[in-house]
Amino acid sequence: MTEMTISSGEAVLFWILAPLMVMGALGLLFARRTVHIAVAVAGVMVGLAVMYIANEATFLGVAQVVVYTGAVMMLFVFVIMLIGVDSTESLKETLTGQRWLAALAGVGLLVLMGAITTRAALPAPVGLAEANADTNAVGVARILFSDFIFPFELTGALLITAAVGALSLTHRVRLGAKFGQKEMAAAKLKAYGAGASSTLITNRPNPGVYARHNSADMPAVDAAGEPVEASITTVLRIRGQESNLPSAEELADAGRPYGQGEEPAAVPGAADERKELEQ
Amino acid sequence: MSILNYLVLSGILFAIGGTAVLVRRNAIVAFMGVELMLNAANLTLVTFARMHGDLTGQVIAFFVMVVAAAEVVIGLAIIVSIFRTRGSASLDDASLLKS
Structure with missing residues (x-):
């Protein structure tokens, strides 16, 4: 068999793509938000697809894009959406020192595998020019549908079981x-x-409407000039995205001081009146 | 460039994926670590197929892909059903057997 040479174009591709992929994978360790991690991992999957194609595995490269970036990672994003984007991770360690031990294990694994791959006596690369003579897909199909026909049938059973299992689990x-x-x-x-x-039969009050704000996050104002907490939707309150009422200074900056002009927003004595009612 | 670079890259990706499985508490993120490990193994298979001039490695990688797709479906369904019953996707919270 003839020995294969790796073109310099492939080397350039590798050295551009590999750091990007490692950075995307590192997002898995250091990124905070789950969605960012999912997008970074999807990028790594695309990079892997390009590497498959560079390694003369055209069929696998295309399948990688379709299966991983197209189906698997989008399924991940879908589940993140179902479970809640804002679900934060607790930073408390249940096992003391587990993080450092895990980092040590990762580095140890890396050193071990790097040492093995670089020091092993591997044969000179042959290349797939001969095997891929009738295009890569045909070459893969010849092996898949002859030597591996029984495992291939079994994957059909596996996929059906997985589909039924997912249905019954959810x-x-x-x-x-x-x-x-x-x-x-x-x-x-x-x-x-x-x-x-305390039960309301009617709807809860609508949020206040101000020209300078998104009205959904501004509380309504009651007769005493106080914000009505219940007028903002629970989702915005949990996220902490509700706005405060503009203060008198802010309104003054906007050119309409509170209490000046036609009528004051806070009726004098209304707060006292409310206290009496509460008593 | 040597073809070994692909193997080293896949080793790096595998180690990062394994560390993510060990470190991250969010079930989805740990699961993505598993996916990364599977893909790193696939890259090794594809590289060895090229090194030996034999397409069987690519066929095995294809099977890994199919099994990984089935595994993702089941794993995510389990995560969703745990989230529904316990209201959390954290791996530390699923400790019913402990107490």
């Missing part, structure tokens, strides 16, 4: 009756009739 059996809008209204009215004074 299937949810409804245990109680469905609690819809109608039932919610009935329950609210029932609670109100039973004398629960």
Whole structure:
């Protein structure tokens, strides 16, 4: 067999792509947000596909793009969306020193594998020019459908099992009756009739509307000039994205000082009146 | 450039993936570490196929890909169902057998 030479173009490709892939993979260790990690790993997958094609594995390169970046990583992004993008990772260590031991294990693995690959007595590379004579896909198919026909049939069974398993794992059996809008209204009215004074039958107040702000994150103002917390949706409150009411100074900067002009926003004495009502 | 560079790169990716599995607490991120390890092994298989002039390595890599796709589907379904019942995707929170 003839010996294969690696073109300088491939070397350039490798030295551009390899650092990018390692950086993307390092995102797995150091990035905070899960979505960023997913995108970085998808980039690594694309880089791997290019490397497969450079290694004369055209079919695998295309399959890599379709299967990994197209299906697997998008499935990951989909699940991240389901589970919640904002789910933060706790930094508390349950096992003391586990992080350092893991880093040590990773470095040890790296050194071990690097030493083995660089010091092993490997044969001179042959190259796939002969095997790929009738295009790579044909060469792979010849082996796949002759020597590996039984494992190939088994993968069919595996894929069907996986599909059914995923369906049964994510299937949810409804245990109680469905609690819809109608039932919610009935329950609210029932609670109100039973004398629960804090229950609202009507909608909660809408958020305040100001020309300079996104109205969804601005609280409504009650009669005493205080912000109404309940007027902002729970999602924005949990994320801490609600805005504060503009202060008197901010309004003054905008050219309309609070209390000057036609009518004051906070009615004098309203706060006292509310206190009396509360008592 | 030697063809060994591909092997070293795949070793680096494998070590990073393994460390991510050990270090990260988020189940999804640890799972992506597993995926990275599988892909690093695939790169080794493809490189050895080229080194030996034999396409069988590529066929094995293809099988690894198929099994990895099935594994991702099941793994993510398990993560989603754990999240539904326990409200958390952290690996530390699934400790019912401990106490």
